[in-house]
Amino acid sequence: MIDILDLTADVLVAGGGPAGAWAALKAAQAGADVILVDKGYLGTSGATASAGTGVWYVEPETEAREAAMASRENLNGHLSDRRWMARVLDQTYANINELATAGRYPFPILDDGSELRRGVQGPEYMRRMRAWLKRAGVRILDHSPVLELLTDPAGAVAGVAGHRRQLDQPYRVRAGAVVLATGGCAFLSRALGCDVNTGDGALFAAEVGAAFSGMEFSNAYAIAPEFSTVTKTAYYNYATFYREDGTVLEGAGSQRGRSVIARALLTGRVFARLDLAGETVRAAMRLGQPNFFLPFDRMRIDPFTDRFPITLLLEGTVRGTGGVRVADEDCSTGVAGLYVAGDAATRELICGGFTGGGSHNSAWAMSSGTWAGTAAARHARALGPAAKRRRLIATGQAGLRPTGAQLGTHHDVVRAVQAETHPYEKNYLRHGDVLAEALATLDELWTYTSAHTRGPDPVGGRQAAAMVAHARWMYTAALARTESRGMHKRLDYPDTDPTRRHRLLVGGLDELWTKADPVRPHTPLDLAVAS
Amino acid sequence: MIELVSKDRCVTCDRCVEACPTNVFDRGADGIPVIARQSDCQTCFMCEAYCPTDALFVAPTVTPLPTGDPLRNEDHLVATGLLGSYRTGLGWGHGRTPGSRLAVGPDLTPHKESSHQAASNGRSCSPCRLISGR
Numbered sequence: 001m002i003d004i005l006d007l008t009a010d011v012l013v014a015g016g017g018p019a020g021a022w023a024a025l026k027a028a029q030a031g032a033d034v035i036l037v038d039k040g041y042l043g044t045s046g047a048t049a050s051a052g053t054g055v056w057y058v059e060p061e062t063e064a065r066e067a068a069m070a071s072r073e074n075l076n077g078h079l080s081d082r083r084w085m086a087r088v089l090d091q092t093y094a095n096i097n098e099l100a101t102a103g104r105y106p107f108p109i110l111d112d113g114s115e116l117r118r119g120v121q122g123p124e125y126m127r128r129m130r131a132w133l134k135r136a137g138v139r140i141l142d143h144s145p146v147l148e149l150l151t152d153p154a155g156a157v158a159g160v161a162g163h164r165r166q167l168d169q170p171y172r173v174r175a176g177a178v179v180l181a182t183g184g185c186a187f188l189s190r191a192l193g194c195d196v197n198t199g200d201g202a203l204f205a206a207e208v209g210a211a212f213s214g215m216e217f218s219n220a221y222a223i224a225p226e227f228s229t230v231t232k233t234a235y236y237n238y239a240t241f242y243r244e245d246g247t248v249l250e251g252a253g254s255q256r257g258r259s260v261i262a263r264a265l266l267t268g269r270v271f272a273r274l275d276l277a278g279e280t281v282r283a284a285m286r287l288g289q290p291n292f293f294l295p296f297d298r299m300r301i302d303p304f305t306d307r308f309p310i311t312l313l314l315e316g317t318v319r320g321t322g323g324v325r326v327a328d329e330d331c332s333t334g335v336a337g338l339y340v341a342g343d344a345a346t347r348e349l350i351c352g353g354f355t356g357g358g359s360h361n362s363a364w365a366m367s368s369g370t371w372a373g374t375a376a377a378r379h380a381r382a383l384g385p386a387a388k389r390r391r392l393i394a395t396g397q398a399g400l401r402p403t404g405a406q407l408g409t410h411h412d413v414v415r416a417v418q419a420e421t422h423p424y425e426k427n428y429l430r431h432g433d434v435l436a437e438a439l440a441t442l443d444e445l446w447t448y449t450s451a452h453t454r455g456p457d458p459v460g461g462r463q464a465a466a467m468v469a470h471a472r473w474m475y476t477a478a479l480a481r482t483e484s485r486g487m488h489k490r491l492d493y494p495d496t497d498p499t500r501r502h503r504l505l506v507g508g509l510d511e512l513w514t515k516a517d518p519v520r521p522h523t524p525l526d527l528a529v530a531s
Numbered sequence: 532m533i534e535l536v537s538k539d540r541c542v543t544c545d546r547c548v549e550a551c552p553t554n555v556f557d558r559g560a561d562g563i564p565v566i567a568r569q570s571d572c573q574t575c576f577m578c579e580a581y582c583p584t585d586a587l588f589v590a591p592t593v594t595p596l597p598t599g600d601p602l603r604n605e606d607h608l609v610a611t612g613l614l615g616s617y618r619t620g621l622g623w624g625h626g627r628t629p630g631s632r633l634a635v636g637p638d639l640t641p642h643k644e645s646s647h648q649a650a651s652n653g654r655s656c657s658p659c660r661l662i663s664g665r
């Protein structure tokens with residue numbers, strides 16, 4: 001191992017997906033000296049880079065905006081907030097237009113010469129963002145996962161420590177403010193591009209006292225061909241689903257009816273065929289999402305005429321909505337110097353209890369990134385040069401600094417946490433008794449991990465601990481929400497309880513707590529009550 | 532999973548070593564990258580997209596393929612047009628049109644084919660046309 005790399009910046013951004021990239025760009029545009037560090041590589045890493053996203057890009061016309069906001073409120077359990085939706089729609093519209101001009105993203109050109117700006121291809125989008133960040137003077141450290149936050153003696157976040165894994169070199173960055181944009185947690189399920197998303201940022205945030213919201217909305221499962229990782233689900237709207245014997249699986253569907261698929265998968269295989277797509281649609285699909293076809297072309301399957309086996313892969317909070325609680329409009333967290341963006345932050349403010357795709361996530365990533373980056377730059381400027389002379393205190397615990405003798409490896413912990421989170425009968429088709437048992441197992445696993453897990457490599461240990469912590473917040477919140485709402489469906493509480501239309505906070509590391517968020521969602525229902 | 536690094540095609544540029552998000556490759560002594568941690572491969576296809584000479588192949592399967600599998604055979608991959616096919620799909624590489632320029636996907640709510648055709652001829656269907664994503 002070589003000597004520690006010691007760096008200083010005004011703003012440190014952890015994570016180089018779209019949320020982190022926009023945060024870094026906006027902080028730099030606001031005049032800050034910015035360092036962005038990523039576990040992988042800014043350009044290829046994270047859920048967007050390999051998948052691509054539709055974007056919630058809606059013309060600023062009253063009717064269109066109203067329809068866009070209203071469209072998901074029933075599905076999301078009326079937990080989204082109209083004021084946040086309106087500002088995300090505004091910010092997303094501005095950012096995408098800036099991406100097209102200053103960011104030089106090549107959008108499709110329509111017959112009348114205008115551009116179609118409602119979606120981005122992941123590799124192209126993130127390649128352009130990288131080039132743009134470099135032009136803006138952002139320093140990028142790839143393959144440099146953050147391992148922990150550093151605070152000053154008063155508890156304000158003052159930097160990060162991490163590991164440059166290709167050089168086997170530890171590093172430390174002192175900063176006036178930190179933006180966490182490390183994505184959600186998909187529990188190493190192999191969902192497309194998500195293996196870097198192990199919930200690290202959530203663990204770091206909890207260690208400095210941040211709280212979470214919406215962690216019960218963490219059971220997103222996506223369709224993929226059984227042998228593959230490609231969890232691109234939109235085109236399954238054109239599918240019919242079958243049992244192994246060739247009979248149609250009634251009630252199964254991509255949007256509604258995914259739980260029918262989950263149930264069927266518990267007892268046998270399920271097959272799909274995109275038989276509702278005609279010639280025109282087929283051709284458009286190839287242009288729209290070339291990566292959707294990679295598994296089929298390479299396995300010599302024609303998805304339009306052949307029935308192929310499918311599975312459901314856990315995407316957890318990547319296409320769930322839970323994350324660090326956002327304390328204010330600037331995406332601050334309530335911990336001085338700490339800001340959150342993208343999937344690391346709760347998306348309930350615009351998605352309530354349901355997302356699953358359909359462009360809100362990407363809109364949230366770029367909007368929250370913009371606000372967090374701008375506010376972090378402002379915070380750092382207000383602190384002035386004294387910020388860089390603060391004494392630093394390391395905050396990392398589980399997976400990094402075990403309290404007892406080192407035992408086993410992080411691989412054992414990962415397998416154990418996956419056994420409690422991946423199975424449909426535990427996480428998808430939720431029941432209180434099953435959740436309680438899984439949570440008890442996870443609590444024991446947490447005690448064990450905190451005491452004994454470290455490495456063999458420091459990143460693996462931290463990832464494992466982060467996943468255990470994530471799973472415990474998920475199930476604690478899922479048990480506390482004794483009703484069905486949004487994507488959180490309880491077999492033992494199948495109905496929605498109108499008295500529980502509030503967001504649910506959860507927090508803690510050894511001892512967990514939950515409580516209703518005192519801040520109410522601002523929805524048309526509330527307005528109706530008020531008037 | 533990543534299954535092939537073609538020694539003949541590789542120009543030892545290190546792009547894949549840098550770009551792989553899960554750090555699967557090591558630099559080989561001769562400059563040709565080595566698949567050092569195949570079990571960490573998340574089958575995201577990004578290394579293929581970044582390789583300037585189409586020297587890499589990622590099988591779509593999540594477990595390693597057996598030695599004799601045709602998807603590990605360079606000649607087979609060239610003959611079937613699979614080697615470099617993701618880069619072609621993305622329109623990456625000299626002289627190609629970026630795929631994002633052409634990425635107008637279908638309407639995501641299936642219409643009857645006839646009505647969709649009618650709609651997509653004009654611009655009337657474009658509000659519900661989504662490009663990439665999901």
Ligand SMILES: Cc1cc2nc3c(=O)[nH]c(=O)nc-3n(C[C@H](O)[C@H](O)[C@H](O)COP(=O)(O)OP(=O)(O)OC[C@H]3O[C@@H](n4cnc5c(N)ncnc54)[C@H](O)[C@@H]3O)c2cc1C
Pocket residue numbers: 014015016017018019020037038039040041042045046047048049051052053054055056144145146147181182183184191192193194196197198200201230231232315318319341342343344357358359360361362363365552663664665
């Ligand atoms: C298959 C698929 C399709 C999707 N389609 C859509 C869609 O059509 N529309 C839509 O709106 N949303 C969609 N989503 C969701 C969308 O991709 C995410 O909401 C979005 O990527 C979030 O951006 P992010 O920057 O917060 O996280 P990510 O893009 O996941 O990026 C997180 C980054 O943090 C880095 N990181 C993680 N841990 C650390 C650490 N310890 N230190 C440093 N860096 C770290 C990772 O390497 C990664 O680069 C889809 C998701 C998937 C999986």
Ligand code: SF4
Pocket residue numbers: 532533550551552553554555571572573574575576577578579589
């Ligand atoms: S497919 Fe993705 S994870 Fe696998 S080697 Fe290539 S870039 Fe790395």
Ligand code: SF4
Pocket residue numbers: 536537540541542543544545546547548563564581582583584585586587
């Ligand atoms: S990107 Fe391609 S050419 Fe460059 S080192 Fe990797 S395999 Fe070789």
